Amino acid sequence: MTVSDAPDAGRRRRERAALADALRLSRSALGVSTPNPPVGAVVLDPAGDVAGRGATEAPGGRHAEVVALDEAGGRARGGTLVVTLEPCDHHGRTGPCSTRALAAGVARVVYAVEDPNPVATGGSETLRRAGVDVARADDDEVAAAGDGPLRAWLHRQRSGRPYVTWKYAATLDGRVAAADGTSRWITGPESRHHVHGRRREVDVIVVGSGTRGADDPSLTARSVDGSPARRQPLRAVMGLTEVPPTAAVRGSDGRFRHLPTRDPVEALALLGDVQHVLVEGGPRLAGAFLAAGLVDEVEAYLAPIVLGAGRSAVEDAGVGTLAAAHGFEVRETASLGPDVYLRLTAPTRGPR
Structure with a gap:
């Protein structure tokens, strides 16, 4: 009934x-x-x-x-x-x-x-x-x-692995940094506040060694006033490069994990029994997860600007022809100040 x-x-x-x-x-x-x-x-x-x-x-x-x-x-x-x-x-x-x-x-x-x-x-x-x-x-x-x-x-129950969301912020032409390498801030404060709200809801945030070295991010979740949120996700850096003891991502709360691998499948296994992983790394890390077929959801924050040059949002995603492109379905759209937010999910597929 x-x-x-x-x-x-x-x-x-x-x-x-x-x-x-x-x-x-x-x-x-x-x-x-x-x-x-x-x-x-x-x-x-x-x-x-x-x-x-x-x-x-x-x-x-x-x-x-x-x-x-x-x-x-x-x-x-x-x-x-x-x-x-x-x-x-x-x-x-x-x-x-x-x-x-x-x-x-x-x-x-x-x-x-x-x-x-x-x-x-x-x-x-x-x-x-x-x-x-x-x-x-x-x-x-x-x-x-x-x-x-x-x-x-x-x-997690149906596939045996965590749900993976790839999050990125880019210009209308898909650039995450200008030709001179500058990238802060592509999107506005409304988008950044939204990101911090999402961080509070996931189990783990993952970046690659390259992003860790270039930006030294703290990967914390913060409230609107900039103060640390009460609940913080696990912060993880994926890659073979050692993470310095002074790196901001280590923090002081014990909520840090180094994943010494370049293999996304192995990285997820190292995280243990978690449910939701947010990939915030750079273009190479995003490409690795896409090429492995491990991106279940995309959260894109698009700024109404065009650069015409600079680094693309993703690299080496394992696609050689248009027919092999990674496809996603739009689930949600929203305006965040001047920016546009998109949430997309991958078509249903078997366990991996």
């Missing part, structure tokens, strides 16, 4: 609103919940009013459903649990969310995405067997959840 099958139009509207709220909540778990999925949950009491809200906590902490049910307390009995991912059905660091929902006495559960993890799946069937009314969200809601905060985690 789907949400659209429910006879009560008012209930449908409330559940759709709750699922949209849960999706927003799940964004706060990005970069926090790894290796667990970033999930959002909302509890509606029997009258349809919001009684509890929650997002997945750091590993060892509560899952989103438990956070929401704890907040709802007795108001959850006879109510509805709305969640972005099917409630888990296994004992890990915490108990099954399906069991917790039953103990809370919820009468109905609505979820968006089925759990593809064979260890954790099955919560919906456990709930149904116990007499709970379980519904899968409508197709558009499922698509929104699968392409939202859960995107990287789902990719």
Whole structure:
């Protein structure tokens, strides 16, 4: 049964609103919940009013459903649990969310995405067997959840490797630096603020040794006022060149990793059980990941200027003819001050 099958139009509207709220909540778990999925949950009491809200906590902490049910307390009995991912059905660091929902006495559960993890799946069937009314969200809601905060985690479950986003800022003619090598700043402050927001949501930022040596970047995530964000991703430099102890990227928080390889596949393996990798390196690093077929998403920040010369955004991407070009599908566009932001994803492909 789907949400659209429910006879009560008012209930449908409330559940759709709750699922949209849960999706927003799940964004706060990005970069926090790894290796667990970033999930959002909302509890509606029997009258349809919001009684509890929650997002997945750091590993060892509560899952989103438990956070929401704890907040709802007795108001959850006879109510509805709305969640972005099917409630888990296994004992890990915490108990099954399906069991917790039953103990809370919820009468109905609505979820968006089925759990593809064979260890954790099955919560919906456990709930149904116990007499709970379980519904899968409508197709558009499922698509929104699968392409939202859960995107990287789902990719990791299905492919066995992290989701890779290549981010770059360039001119209209695809230059990331002028002929004299100058590159700061091609895009405006609005684009830079957006980048820092994205940094807070990923697990790892990767640059190459060349970028490290030329720019000495800190790769930190910063707030609008320039202060360090509370949550920082892991900072990684890929390449055989040693990273000096005085390099800004090392920082002082222990959130640094040197990946002594030029092979993108090996680099991802060295990162361990992470979900989302942001490649911010120069043209050669971008080309290496593209040539290896490891770019799942592109985030492009385009400035309304033309240089006519200078370094291109990508080099040596393994393409010799137009027919072999790397193709992407536009998912999102936005204006950021004078700049244009594009988010594109690669066509679905098998594990690599």
